[in-house]
Amino acid sequence: MNNENDSAWLTQATTALDESARDLDAATLSRLNRARQAALQQKRSRRLSWMLPAGLASACAMVLAIGVWHGAVREPELPTLPNAELAHSVNWSNGADDLEMVANEDNIELYQDLDFYAWLDTQNQEHDG
Amino acid sequence: MHQLLTAINEQSWTARRVDTVKADERALDQFLKAVERRALRMADMATGNREEALDLVQDAMFGFVRHYAAKPSAEWAPLFYRVLDSRLNDWHRRRQVRSRWMSFFSSAPADDEMDPVAQAPDLQEPGPLARVAGNEIGQALEAALVRLPLRQRQAFLLRMWEGLDVAATAVAMRCSEGSVKTHLSRALAHLRRDLEAHYE
Numbered sequence: 001m002n003n004e005n006d007s008a009w010l011t012q013a014t015t016a017l018d019e020s021a022r023d024l025d026a027a028t029l030s031r032l033n034r035a036r037q038a039a040l041q042q043k044r045s046r047r048l049s050w051m052l053p054a055g056l057a058s059a060c061a062m063v064l065a066i067g068v069w070h071g072a073v074r075e076p077e078l079p080t081l082p083n084a085e086l087a088h089s090v091n092w093s094n095g096a097d098d099l100e101m102v103a104n105e106d107n108i109e110l111y112q113d114l115d116f117y118a119w120l121d122t123q124n125q126e127h128d129g
Numbered sequence: 130m131h132q133l134l135t136a137i138n139e140q141s142w143t144a145r146r147v148d149t150v151k152a153d154e155r156a157l158d159q160f161l162k163a164v165e166r167r168a169l170r171m172a173d174m175a176t177g178n179r180e181e182a183l184d185l186v187q188d189a190m191f192g193f194v195r196h197y198a199a200k201p202s203a204e205w206a207p208l209f210y211r212v213l214d215s216r217l218n219d220w221h222r223r224r225q226v227r228s229r230w231m232s233f234f235s236s237a238p239a240d241d242e243m244d245p246v247a248q249a250p251d252l253q254e255p256g257p258l259a260r261v262a263g264n265e266i267g268q269a270l271e272a273a274l275v276r277l278p279l280r281q282r283q284a285f286l287l288r289m290w291e292g293l294d295v296a297a298t299a300v301a302m303r304c305s306e307g308s309v310k311t312h313l314s315r316a317l318a319h320l321r322r323d324l325e326a327h328y329e
Contacts, residue, residue: 006317006321009321009324010289012266013270013289013320013324014289014290016266016267016270017167017170017270017286017290018290020170020267021166021167021169021170022166024166024169028169028179028183031183032165032166032169032183032186035165035183035186035187035190036158036161036162036165036190038187038190038191039161039187039190039191039193039194040154040157040158040161040194042191042194042195043154043157043194043195043198044154061135065135
């Protein structure tokens with residue numbers, strides 16, 4: 001047997017090695033399977049150690065984002081007055097009237113001279129009286 | 130709204146990541162399944178003891194998954210055998226230390242279980258290779274491989290049986306490519322000499 005004939009006996013040798021690896025008994029194969037699963041389980045455990053916090057963080061971020069978004073699209077609440085009696089005296093439902101008043105330029109001038117009209121009204125009443 | 134989209138993207142990223150991780154795990158399982166039998170046979174020949182060989186292969190799987198599973202799959206084979214080679218070297222080192230202690234206390238009666246000679250592989254007993262081959266050649270090949278020094282046997286098995294190239298074998302054996310060639314050349318010379326009569 002010389003160096004040139006290596007390929008022939010090497011082929012036979014590797015074939016024999018392949019067969020010895022292929023024909024392992026069931027108990028040995030079972031041990032190998034358990035060893036492989038244990039190694040993979042170790043990887044799963046290590047992965048869970050960071051995936052669980054990451055998942056929780058994602059869920060919290062989602063809830064927070066929904067909360068912020070929901071709050072942003074809601075109508076702003078009207079301010080409440082601390083005194084119930086005072087609150088009762090103010091009619092907040094007249095917002096439409098206020099808007100109409102502000103929108104009309106003539107009305108603004110009228111309301112700016114309310115004091116004058118009030119004095120004029122007083123004068124008329126005295127004159128009538 | 131932007132925050133909501135960001136959160137949704139994050140959720141879908143996590144889902145994609147889980148899918149990727151599952152695919153990686155399947156690939157890793159397939160790889161380990163493909164190499165475990167050869168690894169066991171290598172450990173068999175190194176230790177001469179099936180139980181010890183199984184423990185070493187399991188250790189190698191754990192070490193490989195812990196340190197190298199994140200590497201590209203193309204690099205897995207040399208890295209797995211690197212871990213196995215390391216475990217085999219450790220096993221031999223421990224065995225040598227134990228032998229030294231035993232020789233130091235040689236005057237004391239040695240327990241059979243601790244006797245390194247008793248624990249050494251029996252070259253006359255037909256190993257798995259010989260049993261499979263079922264003939265004289267198989268037995269001679271098994272005996273010749275067991276007789277090889279560990280580094281030469283690893284170089285032969287990784288290059289000729291596992292099919293790693295010189296560079297990958299050097300990675301697995303943690304040595305230079307020149308050392309791999311030297312170990313392999315010597316291994317082939319030993320095997321040629323031991324098997325000459327059987328293959329002519």
